[in-house]
Amino acid sequence: MDYEVKLEVFQGPLDLLLYLIRKNEIDIADIPIALITRQYLEHLEMMKSLNLDLAGEYLVLAATLIHIKSRMLLPEENEGEAVEGEGEDPRQELVAQLREYQAFKEAALALERRPLLERDVFKRGARIEDAVAAGGAVEEEEMEMDLFDLVAAFQRLLARLGPSGPMTVNRELLSLKRCMETIMDNLRQRGGMAFDDLFPDGRDRRKVIYTFLALLELVKMGAVKAFQTTPFGPIRVVLSGGADHG
Amino acid sequence: MDEIRAIVEAVLFAADLPVAPERLVELLKERGVDRQGIVAVLEDLREEYAQRRGGMEIRRVAGGYQFCTRPDLAAWIRRYRAGRPPALSAAALETLAVVAYRQPVTKAEIDAVRGVDAGGVLKGLLERKLIRIVGRKEVPGRPILYGTTKRFLEVFHLKDLSELPTLEEMRALRPEGEPGGGTAP
Numbered sequence: 001m002d003y004e005v006k007l008e009v010f011q012g013p014l015d016l017l018l019y020l021i022r023k024n025e026i027d028i029a030d031i032p033i034a035l036i037t038r039q040y041l042e043h044l045e046m047m048k049s050l051n052l053d054l055a056g057e058y059l060v061l062a063a064t065l066i067h068i069k070s071r072m073l074l075p076e077e078n079e080g081e082a083v084e085g086e087g088e089d090p091r092q093e094l095v096a097q098l099r100e101y102q103a104f105k106e107a108a109l110a111l112e113r114r115p116l117l118e119r120d121v122f123k124r125g126a127r128i129e130d131a132v133a134a135g136g137a138v139e140e141e142e143m144e145m146d147l148f149d150l151v152a153a154f155q156r157l158l159a160r161l162g163p164s165g166p167m168t169v170n171r172e173l174l175s176l177k178r179c180m181e182t183i184m185d186n187l188r189q190r191g192g193m194a195f196d197d198l199f200p201d202g203r204d205r206r207k208v209i210y211t212f213l214a215l216l217e218l219v220k221m222g223a224v225k226a227f228q229t230t231p232f233g234p235i236r237v238v239l240s241g242g243a244d245h246g
Numbered sequence: 247m248d249e250i251r252a253i254v255e256a257v258l259f260a261a262d263l264p265v266a267p268e269r270l271v272e273l274l275k276e277r278g279v280d281r282q283g284i285v286a287v288l289e290d291l292r293e294e295y296a297q298r299r300g301g302m303e304i305r306r307v308a309g310g311y312q313f314c315t316r317p318d319l320a321a322w323i324r325r326y327r328a329g330r331p332p333a334l335s336a337a338a339l340e341t342l343a344v345v346a347y348r349q350p351v352t353k354a355e356i357d358a359v360r361g362v363d364a365g366g367v368l369k370g371l372l373e374r375k376l377i378r379i380v381g382r383k384e385v386p387g388r389p390i391l392y393g394t395t396k397r398f399l400e401v402f403h404l405k406d407l408s409e410l411p412t413l414e415e416m417r418a419l420r421p422e423g424e425p426g427g428g429t430a431p
Contacts, residue, residue, distance in 0.1 A: 011337050012362030057362050097361075103413045104359055107347060108339035110411060117401045119333075121305070121314040122323045124259065 009148075013061035014101045016043060021098075028098055031091055033072055037065040050151050068094060147216070150226060153195055153235055154212050161205060174206060179214035187224060187239050195226065195235035250279060254287050264310030264400060308399035309406055341367045342376060346398070346410060350380045350391035368392065376401065 010016040020039050021028055044062060047054055071090040089095075115121050183198060198215060200207050215237070218224040225240040253274065258265055270284045279287075288311050292304040305314050315323055334342070341364050344356045356364045371377045380393035399406065 009336075011340060012360055014361035055362065061361065100359060101361065104340060104343045104347070107343035107411075107413060108336065111343055111346070111402055112334070112339055115317045115403045117314075117403070119324075120317045120320045121403070122320070123262070123312060123314050 012055075013058045014098060015105075016040065016058070017061065018098060018102060018105070028102070029095060031095070033065065033069045033091060037062075037069050040065055050148070050155060064094065149228075149235070150195075150212075150216065150219070157196065157199060157208065157212075158205070161208065174210050176210060176214055176217065179210045180218055183211065183214055183218060183237075184223065184239075187237065192236050192238035195237055198237060250274060250277060250283075251287050251291065254284070255291055258291070258304065258311055258313055261312070263396075264308045264312040266310040269310075305403065306405050307403055308396045312400070335367075337362075337364075337367050338371060342371060342394075342398070345371070345377050345392050346394050346407070347413060349393035350383075351393075352383055352389040352391055354389060356392075 010019065017036070017040060020036055020043075021031065024032075024035065024039075026032065026036070041062060044054065044058055047058075068090045117123065186198070187193060199211050215224070215226075219226055222240060224237055226235055226237050228235055254270055257270065257273065267281055267284045267288060270288075271279065271281050274284070288304070292306070292311070295303050301315060301319060302313055303316055304311055340360055341356060344359050345351055348355060348359075353364060353368060356368070368377070372379075375395055375397045377392050377398065378395050379390050381391045382388040383391050394407070398404075404410065
């Protein structure tokens with residue numbers, strides 16, 4: 001069965017955990033650790049399947065969750081022994097950490113809601129330094145695609161190709177360089193192209209994959225730019241830098 | 247006193263950073279106005295602009311006074327400038343919040359709160375002069391300590407750091423409330 005997976009952008013493992021808690025409408029003080037651990041690991045799987053570079057921090061928290069889960073499965077039988085910390089809820093430390101992070105997340109939102117200079121209030125004249133600061137920020141604001149978005153788009157494209165048929169191995173000489181040249185040629189002729197149009201027709205996965213790798217390489221080189229004009233809108237790819245009329 | 251008032255207004259207009267009352271006291275030394283007198287003039291001016299309901303107002307920010315446009319006119323200025331407003335990413339805001347509340351604070355402490363590495367974000371905030379290096383912590387490795395700048399107060403419309411809501415206040419504002427004794431209306 002097909003189901004659509006919506007990936008949020010998380011600021012880190014704690015953010016992901018808070019998201020799951022919110023999504024499940026769970027009391028932060030009483031986290032059903034088995035459920036949350038499962039969902040957390042599912043999210044990591046998903047991120048891994050997108051080939052996202054999973055930061056080590058995500059794995060550390062996964063280990064912590066599993067550790068807590070295993071501790072909660074153990075019966076509490078050492079009532080007589082006064083083992084330090086043994087009587088505590090194994091979730092305690094994590095809950096404290098989550099609470100603290102949540103407080104700062106809210107503090108961040110509160111800051112963002114203040115009347116900001118150069119957004120809500122303006123002082124006399126724009127000084128060069130402000131213009132530079134604003135310029136730096138524009139880059140963040142512009143809906144340029146990062147690797148994450150491109151990979152997600154690529155996944156959709158692959159899904160549309162359907163299951164791959166039986167694989168026959170033949171020595172066709174596909175080269176990344178040639179694919180890059182093809183993209184550049186197409187772009188030079190047409191100025192800009194929709195992401196989907198970059199890919200050759202047909203069900204040849206290898207060609208699609210090569211083209212995608214070529215695109216990533218070109219983006220990395222700064223030769224082309226991928227961007228959206230609206231969130232979830234179609235991705236456009238253009239030559240960067242030059243008004244290259246061909 | 248009228249002249250003093252005019253001078254103060256002129257300085258506020260010409261200044262590119264918030265003007266501290268102390269600077270004005272020093273400037274107007276030979277006129278023999280004390281701090282209290284200057285603040286009275288500043289407040290009077292502020293009131294005048296507020297009542298006028300014109301395009302500008304005087305705001306109290308970063309320990310001083312500053313002319314700025316009225317917040318409800320922001321859309322017009324933005325349209326006039328035809329640029330996008332500077333935006334801070336969620337990561338930058340979170341990091342900034344940790345620095346603001348915990349300062350002086352080391353990178354390791356920030357990382358611990360957010361659960362991720364804040365290196366790149368800190369660099370960006372330093373470049374934008376919202377935070378600065380305030381010293382080194384006297385522990386092994388002598389890690390760098392970060393704090394917020396005057397620029398931070400100016401950008402976020404804060405008189406001083408004490409104007410930041412306390413983290414407890416914010417927790418109280420949270421709709422779910424604490425499971426224990428939350429008395430949310």
